[in-house]
Amino acid sequence: MRFDRHSPIGVFDSGVGGLTVLKALMERLPLESTVYLGDTARVPYGTKSGEVVTKYSLANADALLEYGVKVLVVACNTASAVALPALREALPIPVVGVIGPGAALAAQTTKSNKLAVIGTPGTIASGAYQQALAAVRGGLEVHAQACPLFVPLAEEGWTEGEVPALVAARYLSGGLLAEGVDTLVLGCTHYPLLAEVIQRVAGPTVTLVDSARAAADHVAEVLAERDLLERDAKTTEHHYLVTDTPARFIEVGARFLGKPIAGAKQIDLKLRG
Amino acid sequence: MRFDRHSPIGVFDSGVGGLTVLKALMERLPLESTVYLGDTARVPYGTKSGEVVTKYSLANADALLEYGVKVLVVACNTASAVALPALREALPIPVVGVIGPGAALAAQTTKSNKLAVIGTPGTIASGAYQQALAAVRGGLEVHAQACPLFVPLAEEGWTEGEVPALVAARYLSGGLLAEGVDTLVLGCTHYPLLAEVIQRVAGPTVTLVDSARAAADHVAEVLAERDLLERDAKTTEHHYLVTDTPARFIEVGARFLGKPIAGAKQIDLKLRG
Numbered sequence: 001m002r003f004d005r006h007s008p009i010g011v012f013d014s015g016v017g018g019l020t021v022l023k024a025l026m027e028r029l030p031l032e033s034t035v036y037l038g039d040t041a042r043v044p045y046g047t048k049s050g051e052v053v054t055k056y057s058l059a060n061a062d063a064l065l066e067y068g069v070k071v072l073v074v075a076c077n078t079a080s081a082v083a084l085p086a087l088r089e090a091l092p093i094p095v096v097g098v099i100g101p102g103a104a105l106a107a108q109t110t111k112s113n114k115l116a117v118i119g120t121p122g123t124i125a126s127g128a129y130q131q132a133l134a135a136v137r138g139g140l141e142v143h144a145q146a147c148p149l150f151v152p153l154a155e156e157g158w159t160e161g162e163v164p165a166l167v168a169a170r171y172l173s174g175g176l177l178a179e180g181v182d183t184l185v186l187g188c189t190h191y192p193l194l195a196e197v198i199q200r201v202a203g204p205t206v207t208l209v210d211s212a213r214a215a216a217d218h219v220a221e222v223l224a225e226r227d228l229l230e231r232d233a234k235t236t237e238h239h240y241l242v243t244d245t246p247a248r249f250i251e252v253g254a255r256f257l258g259k260p261i262a263g264a265k266q267i268d269l270k271l272r273g
Numbered sequence: 274m275r276f277d278r279h280s281p282i283g284v285f286d287s288g289v290g291g292l293t294v295l296k297a298l299m300e301r302l303p304l305e306s307t308v309y310l311g312d313t314a315r316v317p318y319g320t321k322s323g324e325v326v327t328k329y330s331l332a333n334a335d336a337l338l339e340y341g342v343k344v345l346v347v348a349c350n351t352a353s354a355v356a357l358p359a360l361r362e363a364l365p366i367p368v369v370g371v372i373g374p375g376a377a378l379a380a381q382t383t384k385s386n387k388l389a390v391i392g393t394p395g396t397i398a399s400g401a402y403q404q405a406l407a408a409v410r411g412g413l414e415v416h417a418q419a420c421p422l423f424v425p426l427a428e429e430g431w432t433e434g435e436v437p438a439l440v441a442a443r444y445l446s447g448g449l450l451a452e453g454v455d456t457l458v459l460g461c462t463h464y465p466l467l468a469e470v471i472q473r474v475a476g477p478t479v480t481l482v483d484s485a486r487a488a489a490d491h492v493a494e495v496l497a498e499r500d501l502l503e504r505d506a507k508t509t510e511h512h513y514l515v516t517d518t519p520a521r522f523i524e525v526g527a528r529f530l531g532k533p534i535a536g537a538k539q540i541d542l543k544l545r546g
Binding site for chain 2 (some may be wrong): 040152163166
C-alpha cells in the first residue's frame, strides 16, 4: 500500500482511551486526516502480558495499513511500553509511541529532578517510563505506581466527587509523592479525565505531564522530516474502526474526544501466526 | 471425543471470577475432576457485546471439549446471559449456566416477591436475570443495577474499608433497594468477594443470593440424571488453562478459589468462522 502526504495518520488503542491522543493530534495538525482503531473486543491491554499485547498490536497495525496510513501512532501506553520494537521491525512506516515523547517532556518539566509516573499495571511493570526517562537524562529520581481503578472510574464517568478523590489519595500517598517530586506523568490515556482530582491530591507544587500532547508534537516532527505533512488537503476525514459493536465506543468515546463521534465501523482483526 | 462418568467437568470464565463457581463445585462434588479455562487474554467480557462474547464462548467450549469434559459449566454471568443458546446448539454435552440456577434460588428466597439484581453492564443490559426470574414465577418485582467498579475493586483486593463502602453505597442507593426488596442477587462471579461490604450497605433485612452455589447444585442434578456422577475416582485432578501468561491468574486467582493454584497452562483459542 503506497502512501503520500495526503494519506491519513493511523492511531490505535485498546479502546476509547487513545481518543485523548487523537484529540491532541487534531488540535496540533488540523489538516490531517486520521483513521482511529479501538480494539474494543480485547480491551483492556493494561492487565495483559507483553506477549499478548504485542500480538494484538501487530494485528491493529495490519488493519490500519490497509487504510494506507503514512505513520502509526501507538496511543496505548501499555502497547507503547512493550510492542514498539516488534511494530518497527514489521512495518514499512514510522511508528510513534506515547512514552518516549511523554518522558522527554517530563524531563524538561522537572526542576528538582524528582518525578513520579502513574499508569496501568502493564505499563508500570514494564519499566518503560523509567527506562525512557533514564535515556533522556541521567540522575533523575523516578517513583512509579500502578493505579488500576483509574481506568474504570474514567470510563464510568466518575471523575469528580468523593470516590475518585479517595481512590487517588490511596494510590498517590505512600511514597509516590515523596519529598521534592515536582512532576507527575499521566502514563495512561484515560488519566487526563481525572486530571483535576489528581492535581488536587498531588497539590499545587506538582506539575502534571500529559503524554498525549507530547506525542502529537512528535508526530508533527516525524512527518515534517519526511516531507509527509498535509498542507493542502481538499478534505479532512476522520474514520473510526472498532472490533466490538460500536454503540458503547461512540457513547463513552465522546467524553474522551471532547466531541460527538458520528459513527464507527466494526472490523475483525487478523492475528498473525 | 467420548466421555463417561470419570471424565472431568469443564468450566470456563473470562478470567479469575469463575473460580468462585469452581470453588462451589469442588465443595459440592469433591470426587469430580475439573478443567478450568480462564480467557485471560480477552477479559473482561462484561463490557463487550453479545456477539463477541458468544464467539469467545464457543472458542472456550471447543478448547475444553479437547479435554473430554462431560458437562460444560459457563461460570461467567455475561456469557451465561448471551451465549447459552449458541453453546447448546453447538455442543454434544450438557451446558449449565449460572443465571438460571441463581434466579431459581432467588425466587425461592424472597418472601416479599421484590428482588434486586446487580451485575456487569453486559449482564444487566441483557435482561437475562430479569427474564429468568419471570420464567420461574410470575408477579416478581425485579430491580436491576450494573456495578462496573466492583470487578476491578475485587481484583485489586480492595474488598474492605472506605472505598468499596462508598462505591457500594453509590450503586445500591437510588431505587435499587426500594421498599420491600428482601433479596439481592450477586449476578457476577466477582461479587462474592465484596459480599460483606454489600451486605452492610444493603442492611440486615436483605438476603444475598450467590449464583455459584446454586449452579453447583444444578450441575450435580444434571450429572445424576445422566448417570455421569463420579463415584469411585482413582484420582481427582484439577487443571487450569489460561489464554494469557499464567502469573497474574495464579496470584489473583488464589483469592477467588480460596486456596493456592499450583500452575496453569497457557493455550491459544481457535475462533470459529
